[in-house]
Amino acid sequence: MKISGSQLVIEALKKEGVEIIFGYPGGSVIPLFDTLYSEPSIHVVLTRHEQAAVHAADGYARSTGKTGVCLVTSGPGATNTVTGLATANFDGVPLVVLTGQVFRSMIGNDAFQEADIVGISRPVTKHNYLVYDRKDLGRIFKEAFYIANSGRPGPVLIDLPKDVLLEQAEDEYPESVHIRGYNPTLVGHSRQIKRIAAAIKTAKKPLFFIGGGVNAAGAAPVFTKIVEKTNIPVIMSLMGIGSFYSGHPLNLGMVGMHGTYAANMAVQDCDLLIGIGTRFDDRVTGKLDTFAPHSKIIHIDIDPAAIARNVPVEIPVVGDAKQILEELLPLLEAPPAKEWIATVKNWKEEHPVTFKDDSEFLSPGKVITAISEQFPDAIIATEVGQNQMWAALYYSYSRPRTLITSGGLGTMGYGFPAAIGAQLGNPGKKVIDIAGDGSIQMNIQELATAVQEELPVIVAILNNGYLGMVRQWQELFNDKRYSSTCLMRKPSCPHHCTGPGKWCHHYTVDFVKLAEAYGAAGLRVTKPDEIEPALNEAGKSTKYPVFIDFIIEREANVWPMVAPGASLNQVLLGKEKE
Amino acid sequence: MQHIISLLVENHQGVLARIAGLFSGRGYNLESLTVGVTMDPTVSRITLVCGGDDVIIEQIKKQLNKLIDVIKVIDLTSQLAVDRELALVKINAKPNQRGEIFQVADVFRAKILDVGMNNMVLEITGTSSKINDALAILQPYSIQEVARSGLVAMERGKKFK
Numbered sequence: 001m002k003i004s005g006s007q008l009v010i011e012a013l014k015k016e017g018v019e020i021i022f023g024y025p026g027g028s029v030i031p032l033f034d035t036l037y038s039e040p041s042i043h044v045v046l047t048r049h050e051q052a053a054v055h056a057a058d059g060y061a062r063s064t065g066k067t068g069v070c071l072v073t074s075g076p077g078a079t080n081t082v083t084g085l086a087t088a089n090f091d092g093v094p095l096v097v098l099t100g101q102v103f104r105s106m107i108g109n110d111a112f113q114e115a116d117i118v119g120i121s122r123p124v125t126k127h128n129y130l131v132y133d134r135k136d137l138g139r140i141f142k143e144a145f146y147i148a149n150s151g152r153p154g155p156v157l158i159d160l161p162k163d164v165l166l167e168q169a170e171d172e173y174p175e176s177v178h179i180r181g182y183n184p185t186l187v188g189h190s191r192q193i194k195r196i197a198a199a200i201k202t203a204k205k206p207l208f209f210i211g212g213g214v215n216a217a218g219a220a221p222v223f224t225k226i227v228e229k230t231n232i233p234v235i236m237s238l239m240g241i242g243s244f245y246s247g248h249p250l251n252l253g254m255v256g257m258h259g260t261y262a263a264n265m266a267v268q269d270c271d272l273l274i275g276i277g278t279r280f281d282d283r284v285t286g287k288l289d290t291f292a293p294h295s296k297i298i299h300i301d302i303d304p305a306a307i308a309r310n311v312p313v314e315i316p317v318v319g320d321a322k323q324i325l326e327e328l329l330p331l332l333e334a335p336p337a338k339e340w341i342a343t344v345k346n347w348k349e350e351h352p353v354t355f356k357d358d359s360e361f362l363s364p365g366k367v368i369t370a371i372s373e374q375f376p377d378a379i380i381a382t383e384v385g386q387n388q389m390w391a392a393l394y395y396s397y398s399r400p401r402t403l404i405t406s407g408g409l410g411t412m413g414y415g416f417p418a419a420i421g422a423q424l425g426n427p428g429k430k431v432i433d434i435a436g437d438g439s440i441q442m443n444i445q446e447l448a449t450a451v452q453e454e455l456p457v458i459v460a461i462l463n464n465g466y467l468g469m470v471r472q473w474q475e476l477f478n479d480k481r482y483s484s485t486c487l488m489r490k491p492s493c494p495h496h497c498t499g500p501g502k503w504c505h506h507y508t509v510d511f512v513k514l515a516e517a518y519g520a521a522g523l524r525v526t527k528p529d530e531i532e533p534a535l536n537e538a539g540k541s542t543k544y545p546v547f548i549d550f551i552i553e554r555e556a557n558v559w560p561m562v563a564p565g566a567s568l569n570q571v572l573l574g575k576e577k578e
Numbered sequence: 579m580q581h582i583i584s585l586l587v588e589n590h591q592g593v594l595a596r597i598a599g600l601f602s603g604r605g606y607n608l609e610s611l612t613v614g615v616t617m618d619p620t621v622s623r624i625t626l627v628c629g630g631d632d633v634i635i636e637q638i639k640k641q642l643n644k645l646i647d648v649i650k651v652i653d654l655t656s657q658l659a660v661d662r663e664l665a666l667v668k669i670n671a672k673p674n675q676r677g678e679i680f681q682v683a684d685v686f687r688a689k690i691l692d693v694g695m696n697n698m699v700l701e702i703t704g705t706s707s708k709i710n711d712a713l714a715i716l717q718p719y720s721i722q723e724v725a726r727s728g729l730v731a732m733e734r735g736k737k738f739k
Contacts (some may be wrong), residue, residue, distance in 0.1 A: 078708070122596060123603045127646045147646060181588065181649040305640035308633075 005137055005165040006035040009098070012141035013042060014174050016071050020045060020060065020424055022053040026073020027113060030101025031165040033071075045424065045453060052417035054084020054155075055443070058093050059418025062404045063379055063427040065218070067094040067149045074100040075113030079120060083411060085155045086124035089237060090408030092216055092421050094153035096144050097125075101161040104132065114506060118159050121229070126154030134167040140564065151184030152303040153216060163322040164412050169417045182339060188319035188327065195315050196274070196298050197331035203272035205294075206232045209255065212239030212407065213277015213301060219322035220244065220400040223276070226325060230332050233344045235263040238392055239407045246396040252344060253353065256284040257562050258389040261351035264560070265294050265567040274298045277321045280310040281408070290567035300324050332504045343453050349574060350523045351560070353393050358528075361553040367531055371460060374535040378430040379404060381419035383439030384412045385469035387462050389558040391434040413442025416459060423455045430458070430539070437463040438487060447518035450545040457545045458538045461511055464554045465500075472557045477564075481545035499552045515547035525551045530533065580609065581635050582661060582731045585624040585642060586650040589615055593647045597624060600645065606630065606638050610663075610728035621649065625661075625730045627706075634713050661731035664692070664701065665709045672719040673697045679719060686712040697722060 006016045009032060009182055013021070025033045036044055047053040048074045057068030068088075071193045072081055078099035102111040117420050118130045129140045136153050144156040201207055210285040214362075215222055220243040227250055234244050245250055253260035255267055267273065273295045278284070280299075285291040286517040291311060299306075300321060301314040307316045317324055355365025366388070371378070380395050381404040382388040388405055396405055404422050406414040419433035420452045433440075440461055450457055462468075480498040489497070497503075512522030521544055522536045531550075538546040559574030587593045594613060601608040609627040616623050628638055632645060635653075642651050652662070667688075671679050676698070683690060684698055686708065686725065692699040703713045 118592065119595065122592075122599055130592070179646060305637065305644055309637060485709070574703045 001103055003171050004031065004033045004166040005134055005160070005167050005169075008038050008137055008169075008173065009141065009160070009165070010035050010170065011044070012138065013069065014039075014532050015173050016067070016141075016145045017165065018042060018067070020057045021069045021071050022047055022052050022084065022421065023071035024053055024077060026077045026100060027491065028074035028100075028162045028511055029104060029160070029165070030072060031162065032098070032100075032160070047417065047449050049443065050080035051084050051413070052207060052443045052446045053380075054081045054095065054097060054450070055087065055411075055414050055417035056424075056446075057095055057097075058084060058088045058414075058448075059328060059404050059420075059421030061088075061093050061095060061383060062418070063401050063422035066425070067096055067145060068421065070095065070097045072097070072099055072559045073113065074102055075115045077113075078115050078117035081157075082121060082124060085121055085157065087406050087409045087411045087414060088123045088132065088155040088480045089124050089126060091212060092152045092154055092408065095155035096148050096151035096463040097155055097157045099159050101159045103163045104161045105163075106186065107161065115372065121157050123184050124155075125157050128157040128159070128509060130159040131161065132134040134164050134169050135171065137146050137164060138171055138173045141178055142174045145217050147179070151182075185304070186302075186320040186323055187363060188300070188317045188324035190327065192315055193324060193327050194315045194331065195536060196317065196328060199230070199272055199315060200230065200274070204272065204337055205270045205328065206230075206272040207266050207270035207295075208232050208234045209236065209267070209273055209275045209278060210234060210240040210243050211278025212238055212278065213321050213405060214243040214401045215277075216401070217302070217321040219277070219325050220386065222322060222325045222329060226329055226332060228331065231341060232274075233266060233341065235259070235266060237281065237284050237407070240278065241392055241403045242397045242400045243340045245398050247398070249345065250341070252348060254392055255568070257286065257564070258393065258558050258560065259394070259562070259568070260348075260353055261560055261573065262344060262347035263569050264562060265347045267295075268567070268569040269343070270295045272456065273503070274296070274300075276325070277302070279306045282310070287565055288570045289551075290306065303323070312555075326444065332455050351559075353546035357433040358553070362525065362531070364390045364552050364556055365394050366528060367460065367462065367550050369534060370531045371434070372396045374399060374539065375430045378402070379419075379422050379426060379433050381405065381422060381431065381433040383415040383433070383435045383442075385436050385439060386408045386472065386556075386558050387434050387436040387468075389469075390462065393558075414440035416440060416443050416447045417449075419457045419459070420450050420453070420455060423457050424453065430456075432458045432460060435459055435461045436468055437461055437465065437511070438467045440511075441509065444514070447515065449543065451519040454543045455541060455545055456541040459540075459545065461549050463508065463511070463549060464550050464551050464556065465506075465508055466554060469558070470491060471555070475555065475557070476561075482578075494507070511547050511549040513546070518549060520545040522547045522549065524551065528552045579631070579635075580627060580655075581692050582654040582729060583626050583628065583639065583642070583660065584652045584654050584731055584733075585589070585626070585648055586616070587622050587624055588647040588649065589620050589622040589648075589694060594620070594624070596645050596647060597642070600641055601628070604641065606634065610726075612728040612730050614730075625663065625728070627729050647692075652733065653687045654733060657721075658734040659731050660706060661729050663706050663709055663729045664727040665713070666725045667700045667702060667716060667721060668697055668723040669700065669716055670696060670722060672696060675719060679716075682715055688712065728739055
């Protein structure tokens with residue numbers, strides 16, 4: 001029996017276990033949406049912007065481990081996906097993004113709503129396809145799903161000319177896939193794994209450093225077993241958060257620019273650093289020349305190109321973190337010297353992550369700590385900036401895949417649509433987007449999506465009237481020259497404003513009214529004693545999103561901080577601590 | 579240091595753009611690139627010459643390997659390999675200079691492809707350094723145009739593929 005290209009696409013999605021698609025229709029993809037109209041097993045979520053569709057699919061994928069799927073139209077629909085693709089590509093998130101394309105005969109003619117999306121998206125996808133030939137359609141889908149969620153996962157884009165979707169052909173979705181240029185290494189080299197065990201045995205000050213790869217590989221349980229067996233302390237990148245219980249005494253927290261004092265000191269003092277599923281990104285290492293100066297480095301990663309790119313590596317192992325750690329576990333013995341553990345615990349006690357507990361102003365640390373206590377098993381999405389770092393530092397994570405954040409690309413406007421995707425993938429969980437008043441406005445239109453889908457997502461806006469992270473840099477490194485970072489500024493303000501004063505207009509978006517205008521609930525919190533009742537109130541929702549507008553101290557900073565270009569042991573603890 | 583890297587890639591649209599984009603996007607130095615189909619019509623061979631220190635070259639090879647359409651990456655620099663480049667050279671040649679140029683061509687085993695009233699076209703094949711030498715010797719005759727093919731290379735002895 002002959003079927004249309006669209007019918008084969010739907011067949012492919014069903015065979016790949018796709019239950020939900022985030023999309024936005026348009027001329028070129030009408031045939032696909034038409035086929036979806038009569039397909040009850042796939043839920044189509046209509047977002048309000050294609051960028052948000054990709055972020056939502058990304059949030060769904062990060063929180064569930066399944067491949068997120070998007071469907072958008074040609075031209076602007078396709079180009080709007082670029083930021084979402086780059087975000088997912090940077091953090092290794094499995095997505096299949098379907099874009100419409102004009103008729104094959106029109107490609108290259110500057111047709112209406114034509115864009116060379118395969119050309120545009122090439123550097124921000126793991127792989128991409130333009131389907132030239134109807135007979136290749138099934139194979140391409142099979143390959144795309146395989147590529148997206150194997151090896152180091154990533155987004156795969158498939159560009160679908162409208163006439164390919166309409167063309168009838170006699171074919172079935174293939175059962176198997178073979179790509180001769182793509183064979184990710186999963187099993188680690190056993191001699192290298194033995195070398196790791198030997199290095200750990202002789203190390204005096206070993207330290208685990210985990211990244212997003214531990215989350216992605218599902219390696220968290222075996223990693224926890226290894227820590228319990230060896231008593232080696234653990235630090236993590238932003239992406240590694242969640243893979244190891246935050247409350248564990250050997251968890252020293254996040255390392256790097258806004259890492260904890262203990263984590264940064266431990267890196268600088270350790271004699272063996274065991275990096276697992278991390279890229280040794282510049283936000284982690286600080287000044288490269290002085291990073292981990294006394295340490296040999298072991299690096300386990302699924303991506304050979306990530307190994308030894310930024311730091312010299314003594315023992316490289318390419319492979320899947322879970323498989324490698326499972327092979328490593330029985331080889332390990334001999335907990336390290338008690339002295340080392342005492343030293344790191346001492347650093348932890350010396351300068352724990354705290355906040356100024358002021359009765360007058362709301363401190364962001366107090367807000368997030370309260371969220372952590374009220375909703376201890378939540379999935380936290382974040383925007384990007386101060387809110388992201390505060391969310392990383394103050395929330396206590398206990399499970400993998402519970403911090404959904406744009407780590408590599410640092411995409412403002414990511415968190416809210418990602419929270420929507422995470423909520424759809426985890427209906428029973430509490431999903432909270434920790435946002436700033438700047439970044440929430442980058443995809444605020446998704447309130448409509450959340451209301452229509454009846455999602456009880458809580459958006460905690462840490463509202464300081466600033467683009468806070470840039471303002472913090474301007475305060476510390478640019479003499480408080482707050483150039484284009486005040487979100488309250490009006491023409492009558494002094495030209496050189498160096499901070500809040502009598503002249504402030506206090507213009508601010510009324511997020512409570514805005515939420516209500518969309519049909520969501522809005523709450524405002526201005527005093528510390530209002531935090532808990534507001535969270536209680538927000539927690540009652542089961543069917544509608546709640547915005548909580550936390551009016552926080554305007555010039556609160558993220559501490560600790562290692563200044564850009566400095567070594568990790570030059571930790572600034574902030575004026576709050578002095 | 580200069581490296582010669584031979585790639586076997588899928589022979590379909592967009593593969594060359596992926597390779598070129600990788601070099602431009604990551605700021606790698608690409609000196610020459612040639613592409614042609616192999617005996618298997620679904621596979622093309624790309625030979626590229628690139629520069630950089632060991633760390634950069636290692637990254638280039640790893641990044642090339644990551645491309646789905648790249649089937650195999652072979653660094654021919656450290657192996658026994660043969661490499662050749664072809665250059666077409668159009669030089670000013672007055673009738674009284676032709677004899678000298680024929681002699682030079684003979685030394686470099688160049689072929690005379692065309693002789694005109696005031697110029698001639700030579701085909702020189704050899705290693706890149708031989709072509710550089712030939713061009714240097716021909717320089718005094720005033721070279722009008724040079725078209726170089728870029729390097730093609732192959733491992734000696736055993737065959738890969």
